[in-house]
Amino acid sequence: xxxxxxxxxxxTHLVEHLAMSTLPRLHHDHNAxxxxxxxxxxxxxxxxxxxxxxxxxxxxxxxxPLDRLEREAGVLAAEASEPEHPTIGALLSRRYGVAGPxxxxxxxxxxxRITPQAVQEHVRRHFHADNAVLILSGPPPEGLTLPLPxxxxxxxxxxxxxxxxxxxxxxxxxxxxVGLGLHSDRHDDVALALAVDxxxxxxxxxxxxxxxxxxxVALDRCRVGGGQSERVLRVxxxxxxxxxxxxLLWNEAQRLAADGPAAAELAEEVxxxxxxxxxxxxxxxxxxxxxxxxxxxxxxxxxQEWLRVxxxxxxxxxxxxxxxxxxxxxxxxxDGAEPRLSLPDGSPLPVGGCVRSDQLPRGKVFRPSPxxxxxxxxxxRSLLVLGDDAVAMRDPDGDVHAIRFDEIxxxxxxxxxRVLFGRGGxxxxxxxxxxxxxxxxxxxIDQVVPGELRYPVxxxxxxxx
Numbered sequence: 211x212x213x214x215x216x217x218x219x220x221x222t223h224l225v226e227h228l229a230m231s232t233l234p235r236l237h238h239d240h241n242a243x244x245x246x247x248x249x250x251x252x253x254x255x256x257x258x259x260x261x262x263x264x265x266x267x268x269x270x271x272x273x274x275p276l277d278r279l280e281r282e283a284g285v286l287a288a289e290a291s292e293p294e295h296p297t298i299g300a301l302l303s304r305r306y307g308v309a310g311p312x313x314x315x316x317x318x319x320x321x322x323r324i325t326p327q328a329v330q331e332h333v334r335r336h337f338h339a340d341n342a343v344l345i346l347s348g349p350p351p352e353g354l355t356l357p358l359p360x361x362x363x364x365x366x367x368x369x370x371x372x373x374x375x376x377x378x379x380x381x382x383x384x385x386x387x388v389g390l391g392l393h394s395d396r397h398d399d400v401a402l403a404l405a406v407d408x409x410x411x412x413x414x415x416x417x418x419x420x421x422x423x424x425x426x427v428a429l430d431r432c433r434v435g436g437g438q439s440e441r442v443l444r445v446x447x448x449x450x451x452x453x454x455x456x457x458l459l460w461n462e463a464q465r466l467a468a469d470g471p472a473a474a475e476l477a478e479e480v481x482x483x484x485x486x487x488x489x490x491x492x493x494x495x496x497x498x499x500x501x502x503x504x505x506x507x508x509x510x511x512x513x514q515e516w517l518r519v520x521x522x523x524x525x526x527x528x529x530x531x532x533x534x535x536x537x538x539x540x541x542x543x544x545d546g547a548e549p550r551l552s553l554p555d556g557s558p559l560p561v562g563g564c565v566r567s568d569q570l571p572r573g574k575v576f577r578p579s580p581x582x583x584x585x586x587x588x589x590x591r592s593l594l595v596l597g598d599d600a601v602a603m604r605d606p607d608g609d610v611h612a613i614r615f616d617e618i619x620x621x622x623x624x625x626x627x628r629v630l631f632g633r634g635g636x637x638x639x640x641x642x643x644x645x646x647x648x649x650x651x652x653x654x655i656d657q658v659v660p661g662e663l664r665y666p667v668x669x670x671x672x673x674x675x
Contacts, residue, residue, distance in 0.1 A: 211293045212246045212310045212371070212435065213336060213364065216619035216631060217663055219318025220286060221332045222249055227282040228329070229270040236263065245293045246302075246311050247433060248502065249337075257351030264344075268358045271337045276326050283321035287670040298430055298442045300383040300542045301391035304562055307633050308619050310371035311434045316631075319620060320668025335364055343501040347494060366506065370395075370436025374634060379562030380456075380541035380551055387426075387444040388456045388547075390463060393538035397431075397439035398511050400519040405532035406441050407479040408471040412462055413445060423451045423458070437508055441535070452547035460541055460551050460559070467536040468554065470529025480520045487513035565634030567612040570604060571597035579646045594640065596651045601630060603638045611636040621655060621664040628655055 214221055223244045229251075230242050238255030240263055253263040292299060292314070299315030306312030338361030373393070394402055410429045417424035428444045447455040486492055496513060503510035511519065540562060543549060551559035574596045582589040588606030595602045602612035613632035620631040626649070627641035640648050640655065656664070 211244060211313055214313060214332075216308050216313065216316065216318055217665070218324060218328050218332065219313055219316060220321045221324050221328055222336075223286055223291075224279070224282060224321050224324055224329060225249070225271070225274065225333055225337060226251075227285060228274045228276070228278055229267055231278055231282060232270040232275055233263070233266050238263075242267075246314060248505075254347075257348075258353075260346075261351050261353050261355075265355055265357065268356050271333065272357060272359055274329065274333060276329065279324075279326060279329070280322065283324070284670070286321040287668075294432065295387075295428075295430065295444060297383070297385040297387045297389035297444050297542055298391075298432065298440075300381075300385050301389055301442055301540050302432065302434075302440060303635060304375050304379075304381060304540050304542070305373060305391060305393065305440065306371050306434070307374045307565075308631060308635060309633060311432060311440070312371070312635075319622065319665045320670055322668055322670060323665045334361065341505070343505045345494070345497045345501050347497075366435055370438040371434055374565065375540060375562060376538055377560075378537065378539045378541075378553065379560045380460075380543065380549070381561060381563040382545050382547065383542045385542055385544055387428075387446045388452060388459055388544070389445075389542040390443045390459055391540040391542070392441045392535040394439050394441065394535055395437070397433050397437055398509060398516075399531055400511075400516060401523045401527045401531035402441070402535055403431075404476055404479050404520060404523055405466065405471060405528040406443065406535075407482070408475045408528070409463060409466050409532075410443060411475070411478070412466070413443070413459060416462065417445055417455060417458055421454075421458075423448055423455050433502070433506075433508075435506070447544075452544045453549045456541065456543045456547055456549040457551065460549070463532075463536060463539065464554060467529070467533040470525045470532070473525055476523060476525060476528060480517070483520060484517060487517065564611065564636045565632075566636070567602065567610045570595050570602050570610055571600055571612065573597035573602075574650070576645045576648050576651060578644060592644070594638070594645050594648070594651065596654060601638055601640070601651070601655070611638060613638055615658045618659050618663060621659050623664060623666045626652065628652055630655070 211222055226242045226244050226249055238253065238259045240253040242251045251267045253260055294314045296315060302314045303312040308316060339358040340361050340363045342358060406429060410427055413427045417427060424445050424447055426446045430442045432440045434440055445455050445459055500510050553559055576594040578589040578592055591604060591608055592606050593604050600612050600614045602610060604610050613630055613636050617633040618630055619633050622629040624641060630638040630640065640651055642648060
């Protein structure tokens with residue numbers, strides 16, 4: 211998914227569905243999935259079954275049934291899947307904006323607004339033999355062929371995706387769990403990995419066992435490219451206790467950054483890792499990790515190397531690695547939660563969110579109708595401004611959102627109205643039921659925004675969406 215744009219969001223999932231739709235009924239385990247990093251076609255069974263499955267998938271990718279686009283778009287709308295947990299997606303979007311891994315929480319235009327040309331171009335660039343890795347749990351079965359076309363491996367940004375939020379902040383999000391996101395320039399930072407594991411265990415003990423606030427404390431790692439990664443700790447909360455959970459998570463993270471873990475805590479996490487690596491079922495996970503490293507040109511430690519490094523990590527090294535990561539910390543809390551959070555110097559933790567502006571630009575002003583302003587204080591505060599190179603909105607809360615024309619990633623047409631999506635996460639509705647006499651603004655938008663970024667609202671979205 212990270213190889214898509216906002217305008218083509220969902221095209222990889224659509225390719226996967228089109229390919230799988232060509233397979234006959236199979237009587238063994240098989241599936242396919244799309245996440246931020248890879249598209250996987252999976253099967254288990256007898257060697258001859260694997261031969262049939264892999265060949266069928268490769269032939270389908272080489273000649274997709276584009277006549278099924280409309281039907282598979284409907285299937286995707288019914289599936290409504292997400293590549294990451296909503297809390298992870300929200301944090302990735304705050305970190306990277308509406309691009310690359312930051313696309314995770316966005317729905318985009320809808321699968322029914324993806325053109326056959328976009329599907330064909332995506333397949334040509336990504337679904338070929340030079341951008342694929344085969345993983346087998348046994349020797350290659352007899353008769354195995356992989357009839358994928360050849361191609362050029364996509365060029366990826368060596369330094370990783372562009373970061374738009376690199377300093378600590380917190381934001382309210384439409385998410386079910388509290389989440390702490392930490393950025394690392396090294397995906398194989400063993401000291402940081404151990405420190406985050408220690409934090410997770412401390413939260414399990416305090417949030418669940420001691421205070422009864424939470425059931426699950428989950429730890430996820432997302433490799434985002436260029437050797438970089440995001441580590442996300444998610445903590446669910448008993449209804450009404452989201453604020454306390456957010457404060458507990460933040461304060462425990464601050465304490466670990468200041469004091470570091472105890473030697474016994476590190477030893478416990480190394481022992482746990484040894485148990486995981488010694489489990490025979492972990493072999494496929496190791497193969498997948500090494501295969502991805504080959505595919506993306508990244509380094510990878512095998513389990514023995516990882517454990518060797520882990521055995522040498524000191525509490526001071528773990529503390530320093532975690533403290534450095536906390537310099538990038540982003541905290542997401544469910545809507546409505548108002549935690550009291552501070553930085554080490556006692557100052558309030560800044561509020562993050564979409565990239566807002568300090569002031570409105572100069573330009574033509576559009577306001578809600580006089581009747582709306584008469585009955586609504588929020589409407590009296592709201593307005594749109596068409597500037598020389600941007601559209602800005604002051605929302606009912608008084609916050610200013612601005613999107614430069616060259617940072618627009620999508621324009622959704624609602625009849626004569628438009629909804630603008632910005633690279634920094636701002637969304638500005640230019641709609642007649644919110645603002646009056648916006649025809650000149652709509653005309654300007656249509657003139658300056660490239661036609662390929664404009665699309666009619668999906669037939670699958672409802673008014674509530």
